[in-house]
Amino acid sequence: MTDPIDLGAFLDRWAQGNPVRADVAVTVVRMAEACCRIGSLVSLGQLAGDLASQTGRQTGADPQKEVDVRANDLIVKALKNAPVATLGSEELEWPLPINPGAPLAVAVDPIDGSSNIDSNISVGTIFTVLPARANGVDASSFLATGETQLAAGFAVYGPYTSLVLTVGSGTHIFTLQRTNGHFVLTQADVEIPASTREYAINASNYRYWDETIRTYIDDCLRGFDGPRGKNFNMRWTASPVADIYRLLARGGIFLYPGDVRENYTMGRLRLVYEANPLAWIIEQAGGSATTGCQRILSLTPTSLHQHTPFMAGSRNEVEYLVRLHQNPFGVGERSPLFGRRGLFRT
Numbered sequence: 512m513t514d515p516i517d518l519g520a521f522l523d524r525w526a527q528g529n530p531v532r533a534d535v536a537v538t539v540v541r542m543a544e545a546c547c548r549i550g551s552l553v554s555l556g557q558l559a560g561d562l563a564s565q566t567g568r569q570t571g572a573d574p575q576k577e578v579d580v581r582a583n584d585l586i587v588k589a590l591k592n593a594p595v596a597t598l599g600s601e602e603l604e605w606p607l608p609i610n611p612g613a614p615l616a617v618a619v620d621p622i623d624g625s626s627n628i629d630s631n632i633s634v635g636t637i638f639t640v641l642p643a644r645a646n647g648v649d650a651s652s653f654l655a656t657g658e659t660q661l662a663a664g665f666a667v668y669g670p671y672t673s674l675v676l677t678v679g680s681g682t683h684i685f686t687l688q689r690t691n692g693h694f695v696l697t698q699a700d701v702e703i704p705a706s707t708r709e710y711a712i713n714a715s716n717y718r719y720w721d722e723t724i725r726t727y728i729d730d731c732l733r734g735f736d737g738p739r740g741k742n743f744n745m746r747w748t749a750s751p752v753a754d755i756y757r758l759l760a761r762g763g764i765f766l767y768p769g770d771v772r773e774n775y776t777m778g779r780l781r782l783v784y785e786a787n788p789l790a791w792i793i794e795q796a797g798g799s800a801t802t803g804c805q806r807i808l809s810l811t812p813t814s815l816h817q818h819t820p821f822m823a824g825s826r827n828e829v830e831y832l833v834r835l836h837q838n839p840f841g842v843g844e845r846s847p848l849f850g851r852r853g854l855f856r857t
Contacts, residue, residue: 677792
């Protein structure tokens with residue numbers, strides 16, 4: 512039996528004396544240290560104070576909570592000892608200079624799923640590492656496609672703490688060993704099953720979706736008797752990191768489309784520090800990520816906090832959904848052949 516590999520050793524092997532990779536490795540280790548501290552904070556629950564209390568500030572559609580602020584502070588502190596010029600965060604309106612002139616930039620969602628913090632449901636942290644531009648004094652480092660990412664990861668604070676990471680050579684899962692505070696590699700080269708019978712979406716928004724998304728969900732709900740010819744299960748936690756972690760483990764598709772509600776026309780996930788890192792992790796595990804019309808990693812952000820529709824997971828299911836967007840009447844329960852009043856229905 513081989514000895515377990517911790518995150519530091521894994522990254523040392525990957526860097527192999529390459530200066531750029533070495534800087535990325537240091538930055539990922541610092542982010543992992545921050546995630547370890549955030550996980551400890553979250554695990555205290557009410558013993559850490561009222562983490563669910565609202566600060567009075569909005570971050571997009573979400574009210575900022577005490578846990579968001581404290582997690583952000585832990586990340587800022589950790590990155591002061593990393594080659595990071597600037598930090599873009601959901602909790603900060605503008606990029607924050609860390610070490611101007613350093614070669615890297617980091618963008619984060621310090622607490623993904625913070626609406627669940629008072630319900631003892633898994634939450635997490637999402638981050639991406641990018642090349643720095645303009646010495647880290649403006650937002651330009653964050654306005655490049657997701658294909659420029661140098662590392663991407665997310666932590667899940669659940670029954671155990673996991674760190675999911677890609678540096679462009681597959682997707683790997685590390686588990687926190689609480690006795691020594693090290694993340695240990697527990698699953699290398701994750702492969703998302705290409706097909707699935709499970710989807711994650713907030714079905715309470717059904718009336719706000721466009722016709723394509725409603726058709727897709729209706730097809731799934733009809734199960735074996737519908738055009739898909741198989742039964743589906745639905746899962747939804749309202750913590751994207753938890754839903755994405757589940758599909759890495761057993762396949763599935765996660766959907767957060769745009770809809771007609773105010774502030775939701777472009778979806779809810781932020782492109783730079785949520786959709787891009789999650790999309791890269793999923794693609795590196797053999798899955799796909801799309802807006803429905805475009806590959807997520809091909810999008811060019813126009814602002815740090817830009818939103819995007821996001822649909823990702825098992826490749827075959829994502830491709831089916833893309834085809835449905837491209838030709839709503841080519842497949843699906845409401846097509847001429849399979850509609851409720853179609854030729855083959857009575």
